[in-house]
Amino acid sequence: MNDLEFDNVSKRYRVQDESVAKTGMRARLRALRPTFNEFWAVRDVSFAVKHGEVLGIIGHNGAGKSTILKLISSITTPTFGEIRIFGRLAALIEVGSGFHPELTGRENVYLSGSILGMRRREITENFDRIVDFAGVRQFIDTPVKRYSSGMYVRLGFAIAAHLNPVVLLLDEVLAVGDASFQEKCLARIDELKRAGTTIVFISHDLGAVERICDRVLLMDRGTVSATGSPADVIAEYERVATTFIDAGIPAHQAAVLPRLARVSDLLILDSHGDETVALSTGDSFTIRLTYEAQEEIRDTAISLSIRAQNGDFMCEFSTSTDIPMLNLVAGEGVIEFRCSQLGLQPGKYYFDTKIRDNDWQVKCITLRVDPGVVLPGAFYMPHKVRHLPASDLAVERRAVAPRSAEAKRTLPSRVPVPAPATSKPSE
C-alpha cells in the first residue's frame, strides 16, 4: 500500500531574463515582451513510498531535492505529472515559519498550528503538551521577538511534532539547533517511525540518512539516477561525488602487464562479517579479494594500496608478509586480509590492487572512515593501557628480575651490542 506516489512528474521554472539592460528606449520596449530562461528542475520522476517506509533522497545541490520537497508539500505545482498523497502530510521544514515577531508565543502557536493544518480545537487540546515539550512555559505570553534562537526553534518544532501525520516530510531542519535539541528531534522521529509513519527524508547528512532510512533515492540534475538500500546508494553517490586525485599507473608499466590474473571483486567486511562501505577508526575488519587467473601463477604477491582523497599513499596490505611465495590457482580464488584495528583517521579513501607482474587496478573501491576512536594525529596506532600504582610496578620488576647476579650485570644494556668473540652471549 503506497502512501505517496510520484507519477512522471516534471517541473519547469521560467525565470525572467533580468540580464537585459534596462536603460535606453529600445531596451525598455523590448522589456515589455520579457524573455524567459527555462530550466527543468525535475524531469520525469516517478517513485512510490510504501506505508511505514522511510525513504531518503540525496544528491548534489541543484539536483532537484528542494523542488521535490516543494512539490510534495504543494508549495508549487508540477508542470507535468501528478503527485498523490494518501494521508495527512506534515512537513518539518523551516520550523518557526509563520511566526510573527510581535505576537506572543501563545498566539504564534495558534497561528503556526493553523498554518500547518491543525484545527483550533486540536491546538487547544495539545497546547499544554506543546509548551512543555518546548520548555517555554515561562515565556509563553511574551512576544517571540524576545525569544532566544533556541527557544524559537524548539517552539516551532514542538508545534510540528504534535501533528501526528500519516506522511512526514523532513529536511535539514535537524541540522539547526544544539545537540540536545537534535536528540529530541531524532527521538520524536523514532517514535513516529515505530508508530508506522511514512517518512520522506531529504538531506545532505549521509550518516543520518543511513541511520534512519529503509531505502534511498539518488537525484542527479533533476532525475532519479539510482535507488536501493542506503549503503549501496550512498556508496554510489560518494563514488560519483568525491573527487579522488589519481596517483596513476606509470604508463610504461601499464602497457607491459600481461594480465593473466586479475582482481575481479573486492569487498570490505565489518567485524560481524557484513559487507559495508564505511568503517570507523579502531574497527576490526576483513578485506576479501577475489581474483581470476587464466592459469596457475607461481611466486607472486597481491597487494592493496590505500590512498587518501588527495592521492597520498597511506598504507599497504600485502600477501608477502604472511605468504612469501603466493601461488595463484587457475580459475577463481579468494584472499582475505584481516585487520584487528583500523588505524586510518576519518575521511575518504580508495583502494588500488596489484598482482605482481600481472595486474594493476586503480580506485577499485572507496572506503569511508567515520569517527570511531577519536584521537588526533595522522593515523591511529592501536594501544592498550594499564594503570598501576608505582609500588605494584616495583613488585613486578622484581618478579621479572634475573635470578643470578651475573646475569644482572648484563641486564642494563638491552641494546644488542656486537659481542666480542670471546665473551659469553648476552641474554
Next chain:
Amino acid sequence: MMGSNVPRILPGAPDFDVGARARQPLVVVRPPRFTPFALIAWLGRLVHYRDLLYTLTMHRVNVRYKQSVLGIAWAVLQPFTLMIIYTVIFSYIVKMPSDGAPYAIFAYAALLPWTSFSTALTTATGGVVSNANLVSKVYFPREILTLSYILSALVDLSIASVVMLGLLWYYHIALTLNALYVFPIILVMLMFATAGGLFLGALNVRIRDIGVAMPLLLQLWMYATPVVYPISALHKLPPMLRTLYQFNPMVGVVENFRRVLLQGVRPDWFSFVIATSVSLICLPLAYLYFKHKEATMADVI
C-alpha cells in the same frame, strides 16, 4: 563492491502498479485544471481552511493595534479626519452641494464605505507579496491571504460605524427601516473588493508596480466616485457619460449607502443593480485568474 551494480530505474516509468489502488488519495498535486468541478473543489478547500482564515484575520487586526497607544481608535481616525478636512474645504472654502444634509455627515456617510474599500483593496493587493515567507514555505490556498485582508477591513468598518451612529444622533437624523439595505450594499462592496484584491494581488506578484501604484489609483478612483460630491452635481455631463459613470460599482455602493442612511429611502435600483452585476461577474473571473497564477506564485515571489 567493485563496479557499480546499484540497480537503476528507467526515467519516466513508475515502478509501482498505478492501476491497483485500494483507496483514494487525500491530496493530489497536479497542474491546475479549470473545470466547474474544480471550482467546487477550491471552495471546499477554503471551507477546510476556515480556521486559518479566522486566525490570520484576527492576527492582522491584533498586529495593527498591538503596540499602539490609540489601539482600536485608529480604525476610526482615517474616515474621521478625512471628514474634517473635506468639511473644511467643501463647506467653508468652496461651497459644495450636499443633497440637503449637513456636509460633515454627507461626507462621512460616503467616506465610511470608501475608506473601507480603499484599505481592503490596497492591503489585499499587496497581501500575497507581503507574506512571501509563508507562500514559499507552507501550503494553504493563497486566496486566504487576500480574504484575511478583506475581512480585517470589514472589522475596521464595523468599528468606524459606531462613530456614524454618533453622528446620526448628533445631527438628529432618524434611521428608517430602509437603513437595513446597508447590509447588501456592503456585501456588494466586499465582493467587488475581493475581486479586485484577487486579480490585482495575483498580478502584483509578477509586476510589483501594481502594489506601488495602488494608492495613486485609489486616489483617482475616489474622484470618479461620488464621495465628496453628490451624484446630482453631475447633471451637466452628457447622459452617455453619466451612464458610463454608473458602471463604476463604487458609485452604486457609495451613493446608495448615503441614500438609505441619510435620506431613509430605498436604494436607486439602476445603480445598485449595475454595481451588483459588475461585482458578480468580476468575482469568479478574478478568482479563476488568481487560481491560474497561484500554481507558480511560489516560484516567482
